Amino acid sequence: MERSKKNILVPTDFSKVADYALQHAVRVSEVVGEAITLLHVVSSKTEVEEVGERINKVVAQIEQKYSIKPNAIVAIGDIPAEIARVSEEISASLVIMGSESVKGKDNLSGLRTLDVITKAKVPFVTIQEPPINRRYDDIVFPIDFTVENKEKHGWISYFCDFYVSKFHLIKPNVSDPELVAKVDLNMASAVRYLDERGAKYTVYTVPGAKAYQEEVLDLAVNIRADLIVVMTTKMNDDSNYKLEPHEEYIIGNAGHIPVMSINPR
Numbered sequence: 001m002e003r004s005k006k007n008i009l010v011p012t013d014f015s016k017v018a019d020y021a022l023q024h025a026v027r028v029s030e031v032v033g034e035a036i037t038l039l040h041v042v043s044s045k046t047e048v049e050e051v052g053e054r055i056n057k058v059v060a061q062i063e064q065k066y067s068i069k070p071n072a073i074v075a076i077g078d079i080p081a082e083i084a085r086v087s088e089e090i091s092a093s094l095v096i097m098g099s100e101s102v103k104g105k106d107n108l109s110g111l112r113t114l115d116v117i118t119k120a121k122v123p124f125v126t127i128q129e130p131p132i133n134r135r136y137d138d139i140v141f142p143i144d145f146t147v148e149n150k151e152k153h154g155w156i157s158y159f160c161d162f163y164v165s166k167f168h169l170i171k172p173n174v175s176d177p178e179l180v181a182k183v184d185l186n187m188a189s190a191v192r193y194l195d196e197r198g199a200k201y202t203v204y205t206v207p208g209a210k211a212y213q214e215e216v217l218d219l220a221v222n223i224r225a226d227l228i229v230v231m232t233t234k235m236n237d238d239s240n241y242k243l244e245p246h247e248e249y250i251i252g253n254a255g256h257i258p259v260m261s262i263n264p265r
Contacts, residue, residue, distance in 0.1 A: 007037045007071070009092040011083050011116075014040070014054060017098030021127040022058075024258060025096045026066050027134050032162045036062075036070040037090050041082045048074050080115040087122050094260075096125045103128050105252030108243065117251075117261045118232060118241040124263075125227075129256040133226050140168045140220045140228040140257075142212075142250070143190060145182035156190075160197045167194060167201040168223055170216050173208030213246035213253075220257055229260045 010025045012018040025036050038058060040051050055072045063069040071090075075082040087095055099113040108114040117124045139159060159165040169190055174180055187203065194201045206215035220228055230250055232241035241263045243251070251259045 006034050006093040007090045008032075008034050009037050009039060009083070009087050009090065009095045009122075010070070011039045011041070011079075011095065011097045012055070012058070014058070015098065015100065017100045017128065019098070020130045021096050021098035022062065022070075024125070024127050024131050026062070026068060027131055028094070028096070028136075029068060030066075031135060032093075034093060036068065037086075037092070038070050038072045039075060039083065039086050040073075041075045041077060041079045043076070045076060048076065079112060080119050083116050084119040084121070087120050092122050094123050094125055095120055096127060096258075098127045100128070102126060102252045103255075106249050107245065108248045108252060114243065114248075117243065118263070121263055124261045125258050126251055126254075126261070127258055128254065131258075132256055133224075136163050136226045137165055138168065138223055138225045138227075139165050140170060140216065140223070140225045141190065142170050142172075142216050142228070142230065142246075143183060143187050144172060144244075144246075145174075145179050145186065156193055156197055156199060160199050165199065167199060168219070168225065169201055169203045170219055171203065171205045172212045173206050211246070211249075213249040216246075216250060217253055220254070225257050227258050227260060228254060229262065232261055232263050234263075 008025045008029055010022050012022065029036050038055055040055055042048060042051055051074050055074060059070050059072050073086060075086060083095060101111050102108055102113050113126065136159060156167065169187060171183055171187060174183060204219060206212060228250060230247040232243050234241055
């Protein structure tokens with residue numbers, strides 16, 4: 001397979017969940033033909049040599065096990081800032097990162113993972129558990145009423161190019177006429193994009209018996225989803241992004257299902 005010039009960036013702290021993220025990255029790399037770059041961020045120059053040796057051992061293990069040789073970078077500085085900087089520097093298409101800290105959280109405020117997600121310009125995939133499936137063939141797209149929601153549609157092309165994906169579009173159960181109109185507009189946009197790509201999809205409306213985010217996760221588990229895609233919201237100053245409470249809940253409680261967070265351009 002011809003290799004793309006883009007990279008999949010995998011920040012690592014050498015933890016078990018970081019290894020899970022690397023396993024996910026290997027599986028994506030095998031499909032899309034993109035190289036993997038490992039990144040560890042240290043706080044001072046005195047740590048660079050020791051960490052360099054450690055990260056090179058991980059590279060050797062991955063090469064031996066999967067016949068894929070990742071690149072390795074040791075950076076000095078603030079972790080979220082360095083992940084964002086390196087992702088641009090190496091033309092990363094995705095950042096795939098394990099995060100034990102988000103597990104079971106309804107609110108990610110104050111967590112370093114949230115800082116990374118809302119600073120990196122490239123899509124960010126959070127991992128809590130090792131991969132179950134080899135491919136992203138069943139993808140959940142929660143459809144909400146925000147303008148940014150439409151930007152998820154561009155990633156339909158990515159998945160259609162590399163995967164035989166079926167998309168599961170999930171609408172909230174809302175009654176307010178203004179919100180209904182906005183949700184329907186976003187749904188119509190998604191369906192039109194899918195039809196143009198000849199993609200398979202199913203549209204669901206949650207029953208409304210529980211919070212929307214809980215019902216999204218229930219559906220994702222029931223259909224054995226391989227990925228959930230959420231969209232951050234652009235702040236007023238256009239320099240930062242935020243996750244809405246329902247998106248934070250999904251990221252924190254997705255369990256074995258990876259969650260891709262996309263920052264709008």
